[in-house]
Amino acid sequence: MELRCNAFFTTPSILTRYPISFLISSIYPHPPHNTKKPSTYTCSCLSIFQIGTMKTSINLPNSYNKLIMEYPVGKEQSLELYSQKISNYCKKGSVDKAMLCISEMQAMGMSPNLFCYSCLIEALGSVGRTLEVEMIFQEMIFLGLRPNVGVFNALLRGFLRKGLYDLAHRGLMVMEELDVGRNRETFEIFLDYYVSARRLSDTWRIIGDMKKKGFRLNSYAYSRVIELYRDNGMWKKAMEIIGEVSEMGLPLDRRIYYSIIDTFGKYGELNEALEVLAKMRREGVVPDIMTWNSLIKWHCKAGEYMKALALFTDMQDEGLYPDPKIFTILISQLGDHGKWDLLKEHLQKMKRRGHKKSGAVYAVLVDIYGQFSRFQGAGDCISALRAEGVQMSSNIYSVMANAFAQQGLCEETVKVLQIMEAEGIEPNLIMLNILINAFGIAGRHLEALSVYDHIIESGISPDVFTYTTLMKAFIRSKKFTKVNEVVYEPGS
Numbered sequence: 002m003e004l005r006c007n008a009f010f011t012t013p014s015i016l017t018r019y020p021i022s023f024l025i026s027s028i029y030p031h032p033p034h035n036t037k038k039p040s041t042y043t044c045s046c047l048s049i050f051q052i053g054t055m056k057t058s059i060n061l062p063n064s065y066n067k068l069i070m071e072y073p074v075g076k077e078q079s080l081e082l083y084s085q086k087i088s089n090y091c092k093k094g095s096v097d098k099a100m101l102c103i104s105e106m107q108a109m110g111m112s113p114n115l116f117c118y119s120c121l122i123e124a125l126g127s128v129g130r131t132l133e134v135e136m137i138f139q140e141m142i143f144l145g146l147r148p149n150v151g152v153f154n155a156l157l158r159g160f161l162r163k164g165l166y167d168l169a170h171r172g173l174m175v176m177e178e179l180d181v182g183r184n185r186e187t188f189e190i191f192l193d194y195y196v197s198a199r200r201l202s203d204t205w206r207i208i209g210d211m212k213k214k215g216f217r218l219n220s221y222a223y224s225r226v227i228e229l230y231r232d233n234g235m236w237k238k239a240m241e242i243i244g245e246v247s248e249m250g251l252p253l254d255r256r257i258y259y260s261i262i263d264t265f266g267k268y269g270e271l272n273e274a275l276e277v278l279a280k281m282r283r284e285g286v287v288p289d290i291m292t293w294n295s296l297i298k299w300h301c302k303a304g305e306y307m308k309a310l311a312l313f314t315d316m317q318d319e320g321l322y323p324d325p326k327i328f329t330i331l332i333s334q335l336g337d338h339g340k341w342d343l344l345k346e347h348l349q350k351m352k353r354r355g356h357k358k359s360g361a362v363y364a365v366l367v368d369i370y371g372q373f374s375r376f377q378g379a380g381d382c383i384s385a386l387r388a389e390g391v392q393m394s395s396n397i398y399s400v401m402a403n404a405f406a407q408q409g410l411c412e413e414t415v416k417v418l419q420i421m422e423a424e425g426i427e428p429n430l431i432m433l434n435i436l437i438n439a440f441g442i443a444g445r446h447l448e449a450l451s452v453y454d455h456i457i458e459s460g461i462s463p464d465v466f467t468y469t470t471l472m473k474a475f476i477r478s479k480k481f482t483k484v485n486e487v488v489y490e491p492g493s
Contacts, residue, residue, distance in 0.1 A: 126159020441474025
């Protein structure tokens, strides 16, 4: 029996690895009973099926084979129970366990429903495993399940999170072919991408499309427009949007307040940012973690590290769990001023507050910056976090990789990416940008350029940070002619 990989979308995959639960399709010597369907059966699970017979594959780990073959006969679980299990696993981030449930269902002769596939696509997309997302989507189509707009939104979000713009655009074409209409969330997914990539014209185009479809701009859309003006250096124009929002009678919510505070902070108007925070609280709008992070970050950038620490304490007094991303900024800022005693003091305060896991991340990052000297490298740091019960996520991996990159430890940055990939979390554009930065700081512009070439070959759309980080790498290596080549690169 011939086996081959058959992806619904033909764009090359990011990674050359095969995940543990790799997906295959079988070509049968006899066509299926439904002659309208192709003779290729795509299976997203760990078992390979033939007509009327279930066989285990030699490619499967022994534990999976044993689990499938020893499944208790006569104790079949219902489709509803399986659906609930898959949903729970996906919510907890246990994607491989959810995939195993799909395998068990098909081994028992049950077909997963639309709900199961929807949960799985969203969970896989959130950790960047787009290869499996493509294959599962193809399987849905083959089985005759009609994807709704929610499935497509999860699909598009996963692709754009990886920077796979062409693949996401192709997904929109499939939506049109299947006559699935776009909803507000679909437009907002692309709005997020365009604003993050600082693509001003594309942002206004998607806003125009929203209006044509009858979607009135809400506070979320306006907040993204404010952020776009902010990132393009037009902060006064961003403030004019607030007047437009007020004239429409649209209440200022948490998202718009965050955008205003972040805009003031970026351009050094810290007193105004604090006044907006006070106004926000007076009106009963509770600041979220993004708002606190913004205030702490911009005070650090301005050298106001004592105020930044006071805001960090206020955030915890509000009962918010500290975001690991802000640790790197705090540690680097305090480290530059030699305030390591303050770092240790705040680490002890975090532990007393019960933020044990967050405190473990904080301690590891301090070690990376060279103060605690308890760990030797990326592997030891990750082992230490696991020993503290920290659930490793793409966010924490990115924070660690960025910390190593800022220290110029490019080999350790690569190790973080390798460990991350081995656990089934595919590196996205952010992680690859971090790797370019690590090589650039170390003066290894050729390696930085090779990462950029990998981004292009993988079908990922580089963003403004990719190009600026690559230019910085060339400037550090005094390759000024290469900088001009990047400036005039199509799409940069």
